[in-house]
Amino acid sequence: MHELPVVSSLVTQLQAEVERLGVAGRVTVVHLKLGALTTFVAEAMTFYFDALTKGTALESARLEVEEVPVLGRCRGCGEKLTFEVLPFVCAVCGSPELEITSGRELLIDSLEVRDETG
Amino acid sequence: MEIKIVKKVLEAHEKLAEEIARLLARNGVYAINIIGSPGSGKTLLLERTFEAAAADLKPGVIEGDIATTADAERLQRFGVPVVQINTGPFGGDCHLAPNLIRAALEELPLDDLKTVFVENVGNLVCPAEFNIGENEKVVVLSLAEGEDKPLKYPLAFREANAVVVNKTDLLPHLDVDLDVLRRNVAAVNAGLAVFEASAKTCDGVGSWVEYVRGRLVGR
DSSP: OOHHHHHHHHHHHHHHHHHHHTOTTOEEEEEEEEETTSOOOHHHHHHHHHHHHTTSTTTTOEEEEEEEOEEEEETTTOOEEEESSSOOSOTTTOOOOEEEEESOOEEEEEEEEOOSOO | OEEEEEEETTHHHHHHHHHHHHHHHHTTOEEEEEEEOTTSSHHHHHHHHHHHHHHHHOEEEEEEESSOSHHHHHHHTTTOOEEEEEOOSSSOOSSOOHHHHHHHHTTSOGGGOSEEEEEOOSOSSHHHHOOOSOSEEEEEEEGGGOTTHHHHSHHHHHHOSEEEEEOGGGGGGSOOOHHHHHHHHHHHOTTOEEEEOOTTTOTTHHHHHHHHHHHHTTO
């Protein structure tokens, strides 16, 4: 439910980027990285993205959301961990003392742009 | 042609949150962002906290609701400064964003305060996502919500430093297993401080108040 203001910020930011890069109207894909621990839903984001970019310099762009896994490191034994299910404990030594190193991302990763001639 | 960008979408939010954190630090104010479902007992817990320790905590309050000023009115009897934010009136944002917090802080006499309690919009999802420059997040979870909530809303419990399990007076009337709830809390965040309390009867509220007092030691 809170994707709308976030996608609205995203679109504003993208408009500034395409101006700066001089690629207005030529962006075909926006690659977004979304951490699995965030509460944002990819389908809701693409839905709002299409609605908010209609009639703008980003109208021809599609939003592609790539999920970033939840990664961490055990403070006990130093093991690097990937979490797909709870609990948040070290799979090796069982310690709950963990540092979550990835999974909260919400990043504009890259833009795919059509050549000027094409 | 692919152009690499790598920029945070919430960068403006985060900068604002950092600015708020600096403002609070300059004024020596400790801010607690209280998150919980509608009806979990966030406001009553604040009332009990102020009954016990308003003189020491010198609190200011930012109340977030989609609509109504009911909560602000409940807290005003303690003579503490309260700013009500309504995100509504009929739909409205589901969380308090840092721009609203910064504006609300301008209305609070930060010079005279030691703490700011932000009672976020009742919701276990979105408020967990947005930092507002607070020193810590605290989840208020009422027993009637069920023992599975930490597993269903892991981000809130992961982001928080403490959870107040409220309405323990209802335990005899519910099918909730407190041990399972404790295990579920630990599965998401074993480092959480857990307080089991009834804001209604005041049972267990004392340890929560001591925890908050402890946050101010040496500040």
